[in-house]
Amino acid sequence: MTALLELRGLGKDYGARAAVAALDLDVAEGEIFGLLGPNGAGKTTTISMIAGVVAPSRGHARVAGHDVVTAAFAARAATGVVPQDLAIYDELTPRENLDFFGALYGLSGATLRERQAWALGVAGLADRADEPTKTFSGGMKRRLNLAAGLLHRPRLLVLDEPTVGVDPQSRKHIFDTIRALRADGMTVLYTSHYMEEVQALCDRVAIMDGGRIVAHGTIPELLAGRAGAAALVVEIELAGVVGDDAIGAALAAAAAHGEAARDGRTLRITPVASVGAVIAAVEGAGVAIAALRTHAADLEAVFLAHTGHSLRDG
Amino acid sequence: MLGAAIKKDLLLLVRDRGAIMSLFLLPIVFIAVFGSIFGGDGEREPLRLAVWRAPGDARGAAIADALDGTGMFAVRRAPTADRARDDVAAGAVVAALIVPADLDPRAGRPAELVIDPAASPQVKGPVEGAAQAIVARAALGPPPGGDVAAVVARAPPGVRDPLPDVSGFQVAVPGNAVLFGFFIALSCALSFTEERRSGTWRRLLAAPVARWRLLVAKLVPYLIVGLVQFALLFGIGIAAFGLQVAGSPLALVALVVATVTCATSLGLAMASLGGSEKQLGGIGSICLLVMGLVGGAMVPRAVMPETMQLVGLAVPHGWALDGFFDVLVRPGTGLADVWPSVVALLGFALAFVGFGALRSRRLLAG
Numbered sequence: 001m002t003a004l005l006e007l008r009g010l011g012k013d014y015g016a017r018a019a020v021a022a023l024d025l026d027v028a029e030g031e032i033f034g035l036l037g038p039n040g041a042g043k044t045t046t047i048s049m050i051a052g053v054v055a056p057s058r059g060h061a062r063v064a065g066h067d068v069v070t071a072a073f074a075a076r077a078a079t080g081v082v083p084q085d086l087a088i089y090d091e092l093t094p095r096e097n098l099d100f101f102g103a104l105y106g107l108s109g110a111t112l113r114e115r116q117a118w119a120l121g122v123a124g125l126a127d128r129a130d131e132p133t134k135t136f137s138g139g140m141k142r143r144l145n146l147a148a149g150l151l152h153r154p155r156l157l158v159l160d161e162p163t164v165g166v167d168p169q170s171r172k173h174i175f176d177t178i179r180a181l182r183a184d185g186m187t188v189l190y191t192s193h194y195m196e197e198v199q200a201l202c203d204r205v206a207i208m209d210g211g212r213i214v215a216h217g218t219i220p221e222l223l224a225g226r227a228g229a230a231a232l233v234v235e236i237e238l239a240g241v242v243g244d245d246a247i248g249a250a251l252a253a254a255a256a257h258g259e260a261a262r263d264g265r266t267l268r269i270t271p272v273a274s275v276g277a278v279i280a281a282v283e284g285a286g287v288a289i290a291a292l293r294t295h296a297a298d299l300e301a302v303f304l305a306h307t308g309h310s311l312r313d314g
Numbered sequence: 315m316l317g318a319a320i321k322k323d324l325l326l327l328v329r330d331r332g333a334i335m336s337l338f339l340l341p342i343v344f345i346a347v348f349g350s351i352f353g354g355d356g357e358r359e360p361l362r363l364a365v366w367r368a369p370g371d372a373r374g375a376a377i378a379d380a381l382d383g384t385g386m387f388a389v390r391r392a393p394t395a396d397r398a399r400d401d402v403a404a405g406a407v408v409a410a411l412i413v414p415a416d417l418d419p420r421a422g423r424p425a426e427l428v429i430d431p432a433a434s435p436q437v438k439g440p441v442e443g444a445a446q447a448i449v450a451r452a453a454l455g456p457p458p459g460g461d462v463a464a465v466v467a468r469a470p471p472g473v474r475d476p477l478p479d480v481s482g483f484q485v486a487v488p489g490n491a492v493l494f495g496f497f498i499a500l501s502c503a504l505s506f507t508e509e510r511r512s513g514t515w516r517r518l519l520a521a522p523v524a525r526w527r528l529l530v531a532k533l534v535p536y537l538i539v540g541l542v543q544f545a546l547l548f549g550i551g552i553a554a555f556g557l558q559v560a561g562s563p564l565a566l567v568a569l570v571v572a573t574v575t576c577a578t579s580l581g582l583a584m585a586s587l588g589g590s591e592k593q594l595g596g597i598g599s600i601c602l603l604v605m606g607l608v609g610g611a612m613v614p615r616a617v618m619p620e621t622m623q624l625v626g627l628a629v630p631h632g633w634a635l636d637g638f639f640d641v642l643v644r645p646g647t648g649l650a651d652v653w654p655s656v657v658a659l660l661g662f663a664l665a666f667v668g669f670g671a672l673r674s675r676r677l678l679a680g
Contacts, residue, residue, distance in 0.1 A: 051520040073522040081520040085513025089322065091329045096322070103318030104521035148517070 004029040004156055004187045005050065009059030011211075012045050019045045020211045022059055027189060027204075029155075032182050034202030035191040036299060042211040043191040044084065047158050050189070051081045064155050077105065080154030084161040086141045087148070090134040094125050094144050097133065098151055105152035115151050122177055123147035139170025146174060150181070157181060158189045163197060175201060195299040207303055214306040222302045232294045233270040233301045234258075234278050239290035246287050253281040259304050268310065270301035315523055319531030320538065323505065327539055333501050337543050341494035342550060345486050348612075349555055352482030360388040361437060362407040364398040367391075368415035373452050377413055377425075380448045386440055395426075402428045409433075409441045417453050425449045474644035474651070477560050484558065485614055487551035488638035491544055492631050493603075493611035495577055498543065500598045502536040502581025507591045525678050533578050540574035561640060561647030569637045569652055572659035576630045579666035586673035605629040614639075633658040 005027035012020045020042040027033040035043050048054035050061050052068050052075060061068045066075035088097050098119060102112045120126045123143040128136070133144060146162060159178070163171045178188055178201060192198050198205055199219055206216035215222055236254070238247065242265065251267055254260040257278045258269045272278055275294060282289060304310055327333055363381060367374020382389040390407060392398035398410035409429040416423055427445050429438060451457075469475050477484070509515035509532075518528050548566075551557035559566055584598055606612060608622070609631025615623045626632035637655030640647045649656075 048516070051516075053516050053519045076520060076522040079520070081517060083513045083516050085516070087513035087517040089326060089512075089514065091326050092322065096325060100318050100322040101517070101521075103315050104518065104523055106315075106522075 002029045003027060004064055005033075005189065006062045007046075007050075007059070008061075010046070010049060010056055010061050011058045012042075012049060012054060013057040018211050020049070023213055025206060025213065025216065027156075027187060029187050030182060030185055031203045032178065032188040032190060032201055034198035034205040035189065035208060036193070036195065036198045036205055036303070037191075037208035038193050041193075041208040043193075043208055044160055045211075046208070047081070047160055047189065047191060050156075051079055051158055052076045053081075077152070078155045080149040080152065080157045082146050082149035082157070082159045082162050084164060086138075086145050088133060088141060088144050091132065093130050093132060094120060094123075094147070095129045097144065097148060101148045102151050107152060115153065119147040119151045122150060122180075124173055137167070137170075139166040139173075142166045142170055143173060143177075146177065154186070156187045156189065158191075160191050161193070162190075163192070163194070195303070199299050205299065207299070207306060209303070209307045215302065219299065222299065223297055232272045232275065233268065233297055234272045234275055235293040236267045236269070236278070236282055236289055237291040238265045238267070238282075239288035242287055246285070249285040250282045250287040253285040254278055256281060259308055261304055261308070261310050263310065268304065270304050271297055315527065316531050316534065319528075320535045323532070323535035324538070326505070327501070327535065336497055337494060337501065337539070338546060341490045341543075341547055344490045344494070345483065345547065345551065345555065348490065349481070349483035349486035352485055360386060361409070361441060362390065363387040363441065364390045364392045364401045364407040364410035365413065366393075366395045366398040366410065367413040371413065371415045373417060374413035374415070377411070377448055377452045380452070381411070381444060384444055386444060399428050402430070408437050409445075411445055411449070413449070417449075419450070419453050425453075474640070474646050476643045477558060477645065480643055481556060483551060483555040484642050485639070487547060487555065487557045488635060488642060489611045489614070491547040491551075492573060492609070492634045492638065493606040494547075495540060495544055495573055496580065496602050496606065496631065497599075498536050498540040498574070498577045499580035499584055500595070500602060501539075502533065502578055503584035503587075503594055503598060504591055505536075506532065506581075506585035507589070507594055511591065519678065525674075529582070529678075533582060536578045536581060537574060540577055541570065544570045544574060557642065559641065560643055560645040561651070562649060565647060565649045565652045566638075566641045568649055568656050569634065569641060569659075572656045572663075573630070573634045576634075576659045576663040576666070579663040579670070580630075582670035583666040586670040605631050608632070610635045627658075630659050630662040633662075 003026035005025070007023045007025040009022040009024060010020065011018060011022045023046060035046065037043050045054060049056045050063065050068060052072050055069065063075040064078040066078060068075040089100070092100070095116065098116045099112070102108070102115060107115055117126070120129050123146060125140065125144060125147065128140070133141065136144070142162065146159075149157060162174055166174070178190070182188055190198065190202060202219070204216065204218050205222060206213045207222070208214070238250065247262060247265070251260050251262050254267055254269045257274070258272045260267055260269045262268075267282070269278055272294075275292075279289065279292065300310065365374075365378040365381065367378065378389055378391060381387050390401075392401065392410065395412045398412055401407045402410045409427060412426040412428065414423060414425065417425055425445070427442065429441060506515070509518070519525070548557065552559070584594065587594075589597075609615070609626050609629045610618070611631050615626045615632060615635070618626065633655045637652040640651055
């Protein structure tokens, strides 16, 4: 495997707080790699260091063999960043936006025109290229945000939560685009706190929590790992009027059979080998069960198994 | 890259109606209003004055004619003394002079000047001065030795004589150009804040471009807009309001360049303070208005108390306006005469850039 992105002991401190501890990670050329974690896990700080926006406190990152600190310009030229924010100029047209962002990467003249046409086509905005961006829907702006990061055809495309607030149609368009770019050989680093997106899109995933990578591998590897290949997720909805003490007792009882988390009156336990044992434990704690659901373990379950809390808790 | 960055920021500015209003239209309105208030055409409107004299009183008639002849007053002959007093009370005239037939100041029978004690010094001074001198001459005769100039006004060494007629626009145009010219600092600082808020600044920082080039690329468009703003305001001043450039155009250009450089540098310093657009917009506007007020952009420093005149030199506005006044009002003023203002403005600019550089971590933070 040729690593296009290498992280070695990469970390960032803000004062006494380590936003990112010390990451070791390789992303192979041509793969879609997911960085999954709740808000505050350190995903954005990590990609900010990779993009050269934030200086690392320790370790190093290399993009296409270029160190992001000592060979910053070469590393940045090889990287395309699509920030979480809509980092485009609302008052300009898409073409004017791309004129400017292209110039930042040294594009001009016929090359700029050709790349502009390509990026606008990829974003599905070719027929709206000269309209003010401020009149666009959120999904169209997201697509222009993506086009601005693609314009210079980077070897590594870094996408930070690119689907926040978009409609299903634009989400599908963005997913199709990412897959097509990968098919053309582009490497994609995709961060999200949406488990379903990462599961649907990525070849490999690293799960981040508290500034650390707690697990990484292909999705089958992760599901077969701590969660267990045949493991189940059990969701138990408690019946009647139940006090916090009783819910706490039920949670403690369930925790003997897997990582247990509470969401209101619902307990979520994973990985679970025996559903009957969980039911007995909860009822043994003196709490009635109103409803019970089971499903195969997913990344959410993997996250819970590794961190002891839900992705949504972030 | 620089050309694309300049084009981008100029497009954003041109499409920002609020910025266009505050940088271009508002100063033109202010110039028109302030210039007219301070004597638009350079010739003051005569003060309305009523005079009453007893029928057949030749000395009284001579006094009324003499007041008329000064050109400072529009003299109206009142039919009765009471009518003259009532006219002052009603505001129909600013003052009334009542000349008794037996006028004799030495014998305790002076003329009566009816004027509101709360009238402004600009009204009281000329009226009282002229009435005193003309009545004294009529009642007591010419001074011994005849009419000779006992006092002649001369400019101090190193100060050139001003134009014979200084219109209100000679003060209002540079005053408002400087006041609103420094608002380019706020536009510039807000532009940094907007880039940070929207995330475009992170995108710029991720590009293979040196940080200092990004900063220069952000400042140059505002430098250009500032120069256009001054050119436009002075141009309109000349074409529409009869503004005269008494001194060297080269000195004027040097002052404009130094002022705009200073204002843009102030924008960098303000941007480095951080804060939200709302905070920067509110606090920044107040600071710039106070600086303009203290520096004499709204009321000339020359009419301020001595302490305030000195305080005015603590802000760049004061230095800029000193220079502009000399170039616009004193014929023969050249580059050598305005260098203290130019150097002071560039010194302020250096200090602002230094301040911004010291806080560059905040400025360059993604």
